[in-house]
Amino acid sequence: MASSSSSINMIPHTKYDVFLSFREDEISPSLSSAIEGSKISIVIFSEGYASSRWCLNELVKILEIKNKYGQIVVPVFYRVDPSDVRNQTGTFGDSFSELEERFKEKIDMLQTWRIAMREAANLSGFDSHSIR
Incomplete structure (x- = not known):
């Protein structure tokens, strides 16, 4: 445990405790800075997440x-199965297929x-199907 807490302290210029990632606009320099300056990032995967570059x-x-x-990264799987994120299948995969067509x-x-x-789907996180 000591090694993980000491590695968090190595994040340069920590300004925030948590960065919450969800369907948002393009990564601006300030958004990139917020990611870099956070101790924890929470990524919320939803059905349409993979349709957004x-x-x-x-x-x-x-x-x-x-x-x-x-940095600690916690994925939240909101109405999508972690295996669908991992393998780009199901409705999550359908969203990625749309994006794939635009950027083939x-x-x-x-x-x-x-x-x-x-990589993110292999991290320990929260699945909305099993948590109320």
């Missing part, structure tokens, strides 16, 4: 900070988003 770019940034500085020429970006969704 902004959400997925934000997720990539959150996981980058997690991997670099040890950007294969590297699509792969980065897939990896990020898989």
Whole structure:
């Protein structure tokens, strides 16, 4: 436990306790700074989350900070199954398919988003199907 709390202290310029990620606008420098300056990020996955490139770019940034500085990331699966996020299946996968069609020429970006969704879905979090 000591190692995880000490890694949180390594996050540069911590200004916030929690960053809440949900369907939002494009990542601005101030939003990027808020992600970097938070001890914890909470990512709320919903059915339409994967249809937004902004959400997925934000997720990539959150996981980058997690991997670099040890930020705590807590996924919340709101009306979607974690395995659907992990594998881009079900209604969540349908949303990603729509996005994939719009960005089919950007294969590297699509792969980065897939990896990020898989990594986030493998984290311990909250599933709205099992928690009231």
